[in-house]
Amino acid sequence: MTQPILSFRNVSFGYLPSHPILQDVDFDLHTGQVAAVLGPNGAGKTTLLSLTLGWLAAWTGEIHLTGIPLKTLPPRERGRRMALVPQSEHIPFEYTVLEYVLLGRAPHLPPLEMPGRDDYQIAANALGQVGLSEMQNRSILNLSGGERQLVLVARALAQQPRLLLLDEPTSHLDLSNKGRLIHLLRELSGRGVSILFTTHEPEVASALADHLMLMQKGQLLRNGTLDEVFTSQDLSLLYQLPVSVVEVNGRKVALWI
Amino acid sequence: MFPASKLPILHLPAFILILPVKRFLTILAFALLAIFVLSALVGRYPVPGFLSFERLTQDELAQRLLFNLRLPRLLTALLLGMTLSAAGVVFQLLFSNPLVEPGFLGVSQGAAFGAALSIIFFGGSALVTQTSAAVFALLGLGISYLLAHRLRYGGWVLRLVLAGIAVSALFSAGLGLLKYIADPLTQLPEITFWLLGGLASLTWGKLLSILPIAIAGLTVIYLYRWRLNLLSLNEQTSFSLGVAPGRERWLLIFAAVLPTAALISVSGMVGWVGLIIPHIARRLSGADAQFSLPAAMLLGGVFTMLCDDLARTLLAGEIPLGVLTSLFGALIFLALMIFQQTRSRR
Numbered sequence: 001m002t003q004p005i006l007s008f009r010n011v012s013f014g015y016l017p018s019h020p021i022l023q024d025v026d027f028d029l030h031t032g033q034v035a036a037v038l039g040p041n042g043a044g045k046t047t048l049l050s051l052t053l054g055w056l057a058a059w060t061g062e063i064h065l066t067g068i069p070l071k072t073l074p075p076r077e078r079g080r081r082m083a084l085v086p087q088s089e090h091i092p093f094e095y096t097v098l099e100y101v102l103l104g105r106a107p108h109l110p111p112l113e114m115p116g117r118d119d120y121q122i123a124a125n126a127l128g129q130v131g132l133s134e135m136q137n138r139s140i141l142n143l144s145g146g147e148r149q150l151v152l153v154a155r156a157l158a159q160q161p162r163l164l165l166l167d168e169p170t171s172h173l174d175l176s177n178k179g180r181l182i183h184l185l186r187e188l189s190g191r192g193v194s195i196l197f198t199t200h201e202p203e204v205a206s207a208l209a210d211h212l213m214l215m216q217k218g219q220l221l222r223n224g225t226l227d228e229v230f231t232s233q234d235l236s237l238l239y240q241l242p243v244s245v246v247e248v249n250g251r252k253v254a255l256w257i
Numbered sequence: 258m259f260p261a262s263k264l265p266i267l268h269l270p271a272f273i274l275i276l277p278v279k280r281f282l283t284i285l286a287f288a289l290l291a292i293f294v295l296s297a298l299v300g301r302y303p304v305p306g307f308l309s310f311e312r313l314t315q316d317e318l319a320q321r322l323l324f325n326l327r328l329p330r331l332l333t334a335l336l337l338g339m340t341l342s343a344a345g346v347v348f349q350l351l352f353s354n355p356l357v358e359p360g361f362l363g364v365s366q367g368a369a370f371g372a373a374l375s376i377i378f379f380g381g382s383a384l385v386t387q388t389s390a391a392v393f394a395l396l397g398l399g400i401s402y403l404l405a406h407r408l409r410y411g412g413w414v415l416r417l418v419l420a421g422i423a424v425s426a427l428f429s430a431g432l433g434l435l436k437y438i439a440d441p442l443t444q445l446p447e448i449t450f451w452l453l454g455g456l457a458s459l460t461w462g463k464l465l466s467i468l469p470i471a472i473a474g475l476t477v478i479y480l481y482r483w484r485l486n487l488l489s490l491n492e493q494t495s496f497s498l499g500v501a502p503g504r505e506r507w508l509l510i511f512a513a514v515l516p517t518a519a520l521i522s523v524s525g526m527v528g529w530v531g532l533i534i535p536h537i538a539r540r541l542s543g544a545d546a547q548f549s550l551p552a553a554m555l556l557g558g559v560f561t562m563l564c565d566d567l568a569r570t571l572l573a574g575e576i577p578l579g580v581l582t583s584l585f586g587a588l589i590f591l592a593l594m595i596f597q598q599t600r601s602r603r
Contacts, residue, residue, distance in 0.1 A: 050493065053496070053497055054496075055493050055496050075499045075500060075501045076499040077499075079497065079498050080499065082497075083497065084494070084497035086494060089490070089491060092350075092353035092355070092489055093355070093489060093544035094543075094544045095543075095545060096543065096544075096545075099543070099544070099545045103486055103487055103490070104498065106484070106487050106498045106499055107499030112480045115483065159498070
């Protein structure tokens, strides 16, 4: 098989030596794949993303991005290959929406260069993709929580990454925006962008992902295709709760009590 | 689909809606030039008012006054305003906090302590006082930096703020002690005047001694103006955008503090410029530092020049510049707070 875009080899991490948060995490993500990390609160999902980003350094094990050890990638190179959509973000000043999305162009600009016409165009297109074109000149502080989350997605799109990391991307979104985002992300994966996202909602995982990693107490419980892993047995084990998986219109849905 | 988008744009001042930001900056630059020329001509020689063209061409004393006294003083006022404002923009963005200013992190109190120390123990000649103020300003920054590394509490911003508060308090305690032991007839007034700030004794020599470092710092900040936005984001986000937050932050802190320390060393304490001017600039040009930084530099230059004009012309004696900048700065600040448009914030 071709080289994975992202690979974790026996990665462990923690803040205190006695309390590992991630233990022996091992997986590959290939080009165009959409992988969901599903697990209960506190399972280490966000930590997994921070390690992927290179923001946290693994205790042991190796992380490779496009075949290159993550540690050796210069910051700008890293920023061009991979973008992060955080769950939420403190925004200290009244930037306009377009100014904020434009920040995603940073890794593509030579040091000390100002964004040019092309960068503005790319940022405006990214805003269009999340459906917020009309808001580009509004203050970002006046947007709703869901709209802000979409702005963060647009900024990551403006980064034109090969790997997109999303931390609970649908947590603040209403149903229609959830649908729009899932549609957009599927379209991106069709164009060869790999996606790794965390969620605690099984429906979002089954609607978007083709691969599923179940995470529990810092360990990968299961890792495989959606069909292999999205089962009553595995989800019941994951959530310690009887869960039954049924199929509605070809999509798997998890039901609990 | 998004009915909210049909609302009028309320958050930006009306001014900006009719004026593109680049044209606004151009107009501001011309205004600064005009005020510079007028400031050079205004004064109390031979009578309070403007020097006429005839007098300037005929009166040798007026020429010397203009070139040897007013010009270096005016240029320093301009540089002081630009530096404090630019440093203010940098600090507010770096600390994601609109209420910090370049003097914090122990810089201002360090400079004050250094100046008082020199006045009491080293004879207080201008050059020695200037050097001592600059050295202690940098010492203040250095100690804050080391302390912030030692603190085991909170994130980057909180640690630096805490360290800065502690170092400032230590220096101000030291300053209090120095004032207490100072000779009340000679040294204490001198310390007090230094603390009030002013450009009365400014010469070409003093200006030239701080010019290189001020220009260097301002150049670095100016070149970084767009990337400053990235540093205002939380650390993990700026990291994900390909920034090396640690390195770039320290570069900018030094680029902001070194010129500030240099200018404080000749001007004494000139407060509020670095706090209030960046606010006004953001109001007028938007938050993007690509534009708010040049706007703040121009506005800061204008504000400080005008304050200094008043300082030297309003009364027969000199009014301390720091008193005027604080007075007008605080009044503007209050006005901004009172007339702030209501907006939704988290």
